[in-house]
Amino acid sequence: MTVLVLGGAGYIGSHTVDQLVNGGYDVAVVDNLVTGHTEAVNPAARLYVGDVRDKEFMRTVFTKENVEGVVHFAAFSVVPESMQDPLKYFDNNTAGMIHLLEVMNEFGVKNIVFSSTAATYGEPKQIPIKETDPQIPTNPYGESKLAMEKIMHWSDLAYGIKFVALRYFNVAGAKPDGSIGEDHNPETHLIPIILQVAEGKRDKLQIFGDDYPTPDGTNVRDYVHVLDLADAHILALKYLAAGNESNAFNLGSATGFSNLQILDAARQATGKEIPAEMAPRRPGDPSTLIASSDKAREILGWKPNYDDVEKIIGTAWTWHETHPDGYSSK
Numbered sequence: 188m189t190v191l192v193l194g195g196a197g198y199i200g201s202h203t204v205d206q207l208v209n210g211g212y213d214v215a216v217v218d219n220l221v222t223g224h225t226e227a228v229n230p231a232a233r234l235y236v237g238d239v240r241d242k243e244f245m246r247t248v249f250t251k252e253n254v255e256g257v258v259h260f261a262a263f264s265v266v267p268e269s270m271q272d273p274l275k276y277f278d279n280n281t282a283g284m285i286h287l288l289e290v291m292n293e294f295g296v297k298n299i300v301f302s303s304t305a306a307t308y309g310e311p312k313q314i315p316i317k318e319t320d321p322q323i324p325t326n327p328y329g330e331s332k333l334a335m336e337k338i339m340h341w342s343d344l345a346y347g348i349k350f351v352a353l354r355y356f357n358v359a360g361a362k363p364d365g366s367i368g369e370d371h372n373p374e375t376h377l378i379p380i381i382l383q384v385a386e387g388k389r390d391k392l393q394i395f396g397d398d399y400p401t402p403d404g405t406n407v408r409d410y411v412h413v414l415d416l417a418d419a420h421i422l423a424l425k426y427l428a429a430g431n432e433s434n435a436f437n438l439g440s441a442t443g444f445s446n447l448q449i450l451d452a453a454r455q456a457t458g459k460e461i462p463a464e465m466a467p468r469r470p471g472d473p474s475t476l477i478a479s480s481d482k483a484r485e486i487l488g489w490k491p492n493y494d495d496v497e498k499i500i501g502t503a504w505t506w507h508e509t510h511p512d513g514y515s516s517k
């Protein structure tokens with residue numbers, strides 16, 4: 188029996204594929220390589236290059252592979268881009284989920300673990316955010332993922348497809364040996380951008396907004412290591428395989444770091460100066476996002492190994508130092 192990982196050549200997907208292979212799972216990967224990288228896929232996994240929205244292609248994959256569970260990462264995830272081009276997000280993310288569920292239903296595959304996001308909550312009503320809190324996204328990316336959660340809810344009732352939605356907060360870091368890591372083009376995320384400044388590939392960091400209602404005025408986010416996220420997917424697969432009900436879990440550290448604190452931690456982790464300047468707010472950014480992950484700890488038995496943001500940044504720095512041009516570095 189095989190775990191099928193959609194988007195397994197991407198950042199979080201490739202780390203999860205690696206953990207699955209190392210955990211003894213048989214793994215197949217689907218990725219259209221629009222943002223993913225062939226080199227990121229553990230060679231023990233079988234890679235099918237194609238698009239989740241292409242039902243004929245997906246039928247060939249489900250025919251060849253004896254799929255027992257699906258882990259679905261294949262999505263666009265850049266908040267500012269989603270503000271400029273919302274239809275791109277509803278097409279790839281939300282419509283992609285509909286096509287996928289149709290094919291899963293045809294083949295009788297009943298379990299799916301899916302990447303949701305803190306962005307489904309929007310501007311939180313309370314901190315830390317609980318799974319039962321209102322989900323009112325402030326950007327189309329979060330809206331596209333919330334729609335995916337709702338589609339899954341109704342598909343569970345109608346077709347018996349069980350799901351776990353994992354609502355990630357801010358993922359960071361890389362496999363500590365530096366063999367796989369984060370490589371987006373263009374890069375938009377805070378920690379890799381800071382590390383590109385440390386590498387000398389950018390002149391300076393621009394910090395988007397210093398007038399938020401936070402202690403230092405910059406946005407506060409909750410960072411979780413990519414390998415801890417990968418572990419949570421494996422626990423969620425086990426949870427579904429044991430016959431449990433569909434569920435949603437926050438994945439974060441319950442600790443918030445402001446953008447200025449992250450800059451400081453990166454200066455410590457790299458020993459570099461890292462020039463930075465203040466810049467205007469970025470549209471769609473909530474002020475503070477911090478997760479309560481008690482539910483994932485209690486029900487899934489999730490125990491994150493990384494609780495130190497400097498160590499998390501340190502693993503990303505190892506990747507950046509060994510791969511200054513990402514996967515094209517030789």
Ligand code: UFG
Nearest residue numbers: 264266304305306356357375376377380393394395406469
């Ligand atoms: N930021 C800067 N300068 C930059 C880049 C980012 O100041 O050059 C700031 C952002 O404004 C924000 C913080 O750094 O305040 C984090 O921004 P990221 O783009 O790294 O991450 P986001 O919080 O916007 O979004 C990430 C994922 C989303 C996910 C969200 C949930 O990209 O998919 O976390 O918290 F939904």
